[in-house]
Amino acid sequence: MRVISPSPHLHGPLSTEILMRDVVIALVPAFIFTVVTGGLQALFVTLVSVASCMLFEWLINSYFFHRPNSLTDWSAVITGTLLAFNLPQSIPLWIVVVGAAVAIGIAKMSYGGIGRNIFNPALVGRVFLLISFPVQMTTFPVQADAYSGATPLQFFKFVPNAASMTPDNYLMDLFIGFVPGSMGEISALLLLLGGLYLIIRKVITWHIPVFTLGTIFVFTGILWLINPEIYANPLFHILAGGAILGSVFMATDYVTSPMNVRGQIIYAIGIGVITVLIRVWGSYPEGMSFAILIMNAATPLINKYIHPKRFA
Amino acid sequence: MKTFRIGGFHGKDYKLTGDRAIEQMPVPDKVVIFLSQHIGAPAVCNVAKGDKVNVGTLIGKAGGFVSANIHSSVSGTVVSVDPVADGSGIKKPAVTIEVEGDQWEEGIDRSENLIPECNLDSKEIIDKISDAGIVGMGGATFPTQVKLSIPPGSKAECLIVNGVECEPYLTADHRVMLEKSDEILVGCKIVMKALGVDTCYIGIEENKKDAIKLLSSKADGGISIVPLRMRYPQGGEKQLIDAVINRQVPSGGLPIATGAVVQNIGTIFAIYEAVQKNKPLVERIVTVTGCYVSNPKNLKVRIGTSISELIAAVGGEPDNTAKVINGGPMMGRAMSNVEAPVTKGTSGILMLSARDTVREKEQACISCAKCVSACPMGLEPYLLYKLSYRRLYPDMESEKVTDCIECGCCAYTCPAHLPLLDYIRVGKAETMKIIKSRQIKK
Numbered sequence: 001m002r003v004i005s006p007s008p009h010l011h012g013p014l015s016t017e018i019l020m021r022d023v024v025i026a027l028v029p030a031f032i033f034t035v036v037t038g039g040l041q042a043l044f045v046t047l048v049s050v051a052s053c054m055l056f057e058w059l060i061n062s063y064f065f066h067r068p069n070s071l072t073d074w075s076a077v078i079t080g081t082l083l084a085f086n087l088p089q090s091i092p093l094w095i096v097v098v099g100a101a102v103a104i105g106i107a108k109m110s111y112g113g114i115g116r117n118i119f120n121p122a123l124v125g126r127v128f129l130l131i132s133f134p135v136q137m138t139t140f141p142v143q144a145d146a147y148s149g150a151t152p153l154q155f156f157k158f159v160p161n162a163a164s165m166t167p168d169n170y171l172m173d174l175f176i177g178f179v180p181g182s183m184g185e186i187s188a189l190l191l192l193l194g195g196l197y198l199i200i201r202k203v204i205t206w207h208i209p210v211f212t213l214g215t216i217f218v219f220t221g222i223l224w225l226i227n228p229e230i231y232a233n234p235l236f237h238i239l240a241g242g243a244i245l246g247s248v249f250m251a252t253d254y255v256t257s258p259m260n261v262r263g264q265i266i267y268a269i270g271i272g273v274i275t276v277l278i279r280v281w282g283s284y285p286e287g288m289s290f291a292i293l294i295m296n297a298a299t300p301l302i303n304k305y306i307h308p309k310r311f312a
Numbered sequence: 313m314k315t316f317r318i319g320g321f322h323g324k325d326y327k328l329t330g331d332r333a334i335e336q337m338p339v340p341d342k343v344v345i346f347l348s349q350h351i352g353a354p355a356v357c358n359v360a361k362g363d364k365v366n367v368g369t370l371i372g373k374a375g376g377f378v379s380a381n382i383h384s385s386v387s388g389t390v391v392s393v394d395p396v397a398d399g400s401g402i403k404k405p406a407v408t409i410e411v412e413g414d415q416w417e418e419g420i421d422r423s424e425n426l427i428p429e430c431n432l433d434s435k436e437i438i439d440k441i442s443d444a445g446i447v448g449m450g451g452a453t454f455p456t457q458v459k460l461s462i463p464p465g466s467k468a469e470c471l472i473v474n475g476v477e478c479e480p481y482l483t484a485d486h487r488v489m490l491e492k493s494d495e496i497l498v499g500c501k502i503v504m505k506a507l508g509v510d511t512c513y514i515g516i517e518e519n520k521k522d523a524i525k526l527l528s529s530k531a532d533g534g535i536s537i538v539p540l541r542m543r544y545p546q547g548g549e550k551q552l553i554d555a556v557i558n559r560q561v562p563s564g565g566l567p568i569a570t571g572a573v574v575q576n577i578g579t580i581f582a583i584y585e586a587v588q589k590n591k592p593l594v595e596r597i598v599t600v601t602g603c604y605v606s607n608p609k610n611l612k613v614r615i616g617t618s619i620s621e622l623i624a625a626v627g628g629e630p631d632n633t634a635k636v637i638n639g640g641p642m643m644g645r646a647m648s649n650v651e652a653p654v655t656k657g658t659s660g661i662l663m664l665s666a667r668d669t670v671r672e673k674e675q676a677c678i679s680c681a682k683c684v685s686a687c688p689m690g691l692e693p694y695l696l697y698k699l700s701y702r703r704l705y706p707d708m709e710s711e712k713v714t715d716c717i718e719c720g721c722c723a724y725t726c727p728a729h730l731p732l733l734d735y736i737r738v739g740k741a742e743t744m745k746i747i748k749s750r751q752i753k754k
Contacts, residue, residue, distance in 0.1 A: 003634045004648050006734050008720030009641040009662075009669045010480065012323060014682065014727040016675055073675070115676035115728075205685075254680040259692060261685075309318060310690035310712065311550065312560035 016114075019254075020074035022203045026194035027081050027249065033190050034089070034183045042089040042183050045096055049087070050080030052100035060109040075114050079103050082122035085183045085245060086289070087129070088140045095133055099125040119296045120253050123289045130289075140182075151185065152240040153285040174239035188239045195248035204252040207261055208268045212247035213238050215272025223280065237279065246288035247271070256296040260308035267302055270295045313518060315541040316551040317560075319688035321721055322543050325519055326480040326641075328601050334487050334610045337625060339414055343386050343616025344396045344653040345371065347405040350447040351454045352378030354405060363390045368417035368592050371407050374442070380455045380656075381445035382407075385594035385614040387415035399619070399638050399647035406653075409616070421589040426494050430502050430587060437506040437587055444586030445593050445656075449578035450474060450485075450547065451639055453657040456579055460506050462568060468507040469571030472556050473500060473580055475516040475523065476540060476547035479640025482660040484597040485577040487610045489516070489523040492581055493530055499584035500535050507573055510534045513556045514577075517542045544642060545719040549574050551688055563715050578659070593656055598622060602663030604630035616653045622661055623650060634666035641669075642720045675728040683722035683732055689715045693722035693732045700739030705746055708739045714747070716740055 034042045057076040061069050070076075083103050087096060103125030111117040130137045140151055152174060175188045198204045221234035237243065242250075251257060251271050258264045271291045278287020348354035355372030365371060365384040372382030388411040395403035416422060432440070442457035462468050473496075477485040489496060500512045512535045516524050519542050528537045538556050545551055550561045552574060559570035567574060575583075578597065585591040594615055601608035606627030613622060619638070623629050629636070629650075637644040638652075640660055683693035691712055699708045713736065722732040 002636065002646070002648060003666070003670060004646045005635075005671065006731075006737065007641075007643050007645070007718075008724050008733065009635060009637055009644065009646065009664060010323075010724060011672070011729065012321065012724045014725060015672070015729070016678055016727045019678075019680065019727055075678075113676065115678045254678045257679075259679060259681045259684050259694065308684055308687075308690050308692060310563065311318060311554075311688065311715065312562050 016073050016075075019203050020078055022198060022201050023078050023249070024074060024081060026197045026203075027085070029193055030085070030187050030190040031081070031183075033187045038089045038183065044093060045087055045089050045091060045183065046081060046084040048093045048096045049084035049100055050077055052097045053077070053080035053083065053104050056101055056104040057109065057113075060105060061113070064109075065113075070114060073114060076104065079108065079121045079125075082249060083125045085249075086122060086126040086242070087182055088137065089183050090139060091136050095129060095136055098132075099129045102128040115255055117255055118300070119293055120250055120256050123250055123293055127289055127293065151182075151285065152236070153279065171233070171235055171239060174236065182242065185240075185242050185245060188244050191244045191248060195244070198248070198252075204248075205261070205264075207264045208252045208257060209247045211265050211268030212251055212272045212275075213243060215269045216243055216276055219273060219276040220280070231280070237276070241279075241286040242288040243275065246275075246292055250289075251292050251295070256299055258299050258302045258306065260306065262308065263299075263302040263306040266306060267295050267299065270298065313539055313541040314555050315543050316546060316555040316688060318690050319686050319721060320543045320545060320551070321686055321725060323724075324480065325542065326603070327483050327486070327519065328481065328603070328605075329483045329599055329608045329610050330486055330520070332483075332487075332608070332610055334491055334597055334612050337611045337613040337617065337622070339386060339411055339614060340617045340621055341411050342391075342618075343409050343411070343614060344618070345382060345385065345407045345409065345616040346396075346398065346653065346655055347372045347382055347407065349382065349453060349615070349655040349657060350380040351452065352376060352380070352458075355379060355382040357393055357405065357407060359390050359393070359407060361390055361393055364388070365390060365409060366415045366417045367594060368420050370592075374445075374455075378455055378458050380447050381443060381592070383445055383592040383594050384409060385616050386411045388412040397649050397652060399645060399649055399652040401649045419590045421591070426498070427588040428494075428498050430498070430505065432505075432587065434506045434508060437502055440587050440590075441506075441583055444582070444591070446579060446582050446586055447593070447656050448576055449582060449596060449656065449659070450576035451643065451657050451659050453655075456575070456583065459573060459575070460503070462507070462573075463566075466566075466568045467571065468509050468568065468573050470509050470511040470513065470557065470573075471500065471504050471507060472552060472572050472574045473512060473514040473577060474547055474549075474552055474574055475514050475520070475527075475577045476552060477520070477577075478517060478542075478544045478547040479642055479644075479660070480544075481601050481662050482599045482640050483601075484599045484610055484659055486520050486523055488577055488581050488597060489520070489527060493526050495584045496527070496577065496580055497530055497532075497535060498588065499580035501533060502583060502587050503573075503575060503580065504534065509573075512536070513538045515540050515546075515552055515556045517546060545688055545717065545721065548688065548717050548719060550717065563712060596654070596656065596658065598654060598658050599660040600626045601660065602630065602633070602665075603668065604632055604665055605663055606630070613654050615656060618651050618653055619647070619658075619661055620650045622654065623663070629663055630665070632665040632667075633663045635664045635669045637662040637664065642724070643718065671731070672729040674730055677728055677730060680727060682725045682727065686721040686725040688719060688721060689717060691716060693736060696739060697730065697732045697735045700735040703742075705739060705742045709743045709746065713740045713743050
């Protein structure tokens, strides 16, 4: 029996599953590092987060939408992993389950599932937990001996004259990951390595991470040049908190980021500016998740007005 | 290395027959010659049942300005002038001829001697091309004499010859460049003379290094070879002009707006034969191929030969064949009727297995934007797809759907396996209808 269909008659090697799986692979090194330095607690948080994300997606598909399960596309695994990376490893596990329910149930499935959500599900889960359980979400175990249980960004936000109190090897510790923080805030180096893998595999392009981090660097660099006594070193802003996790893994989420390079650059600059505004003048020490969610909301508008470069 | 500015992709090229010399297919017992093998008005049949014809006898006269002559490709008796089914099973006006011997019309030079000199002037060259019924042989089949007649107000500055052959699997142009290099260069000079230009670029993708080397060593007199980075759809007219001379055909404009006239390698060879040897377009090279085909070949066949005979000549259709495609895998047509004849635009016959060609289940769009970066025209395929799905044709017009060249890069790339081009094609056709009816109203 001959098949008749219009051209093209070939399809490239890409599939949703391959793209999503690559994102999970890119997160593995940072995950292993967190488990090795932070202990089994980190492993449990991640396992519970991934398992409950998958469970909620399966439940909603099966009993609410009455449609076949979509777990094979790996997207629930990514949401689960990214949610875990946004939580302190000391968080009670039942709170993780609540976060997963919000991420999958409200932020993803209530819009219709994969591809239809407006906001990054993992970030909606994180922000929901941050607002609902502020104490549990901002208490971090002490990892290295040099610093208190506060994250570097908390330290800067709430300790006066923090800029003059930081030790010399501070930036290096941040880069490698010997500081307290959410699981995925910890090792800048391994997260960047994961990002590099995604760029080489052409899962993402360099535009969003580079423009987001670049904007943060330039904006905080200007402030630092104005007064280094009050404002932190721009390298600190890039390495601390969720800047790298956010710009490489969360801001580049396909569904919630703009559809062409021009739009992506506007979006990335927006994230950078809002992050710095919140970090420096806002009431939260970290603004990355809010910045990404705000720019997620702006994405449909960007797509409507910013078109790609036409051939002629 | 040069290439076009945006979009496209680099994939495996599957050139299975690049090193296989062109083989002459025996003259068949019967040919079916369609009266419309080109874009534009069909030719008007000027033979009747029972007429005797020779190879090269005019059997259909161009039916308008944009049309082309049709010649008999065999000698014998016209047995029918009734419509015959084409590759899609649609009946089209045709002349069926039963072969007796191989008698050619007088004045056709069938020798292999190279005739390098051409003393005709521009008009005489174009008239000869028109008489010979030559059309664009890359697959678009636009009548060549129309393309060479520069509209008033425009000026040709250079000739660009398309030796790109970016479609996977096809190697017909590659073999012509290797085996007929001298004829190609003479053909280029003839077309340059017809256009009144001094420069000619032959664009060839780097996967045909032997052809680049051979032609570079022989090219002279304003002809230069431009090696191009391998990337589909570089053989598209707009992409090729952009890659070679870095000028862009404006949206809705004609290629001549850039000063370039593009001709395919196969067309150049046909022009050489028409002008220097008085030979009308009665034969062409067809790549008959596929990963499971036992003996894939480049065949020189008479126009009108049944495609099933070509398939038999390469060892028959493999058992796992799901699709037989007329043309390349990216822009060719899947055939339901392999008894259909070879036409002037048949560049290849490709047999694909189910595993290679059957479409996977569609998934939800994840907005990965891969279609946007793959589109060589800078369009937004995901958006056009959605607009077409919702039948918002006026919006498709403002999103430039008429610029779409239907290359298939979007659907090829889509990780969610959405049939993007299917929908865009429907929307484009509807949008064209709206534009046309608006023009009629005026």
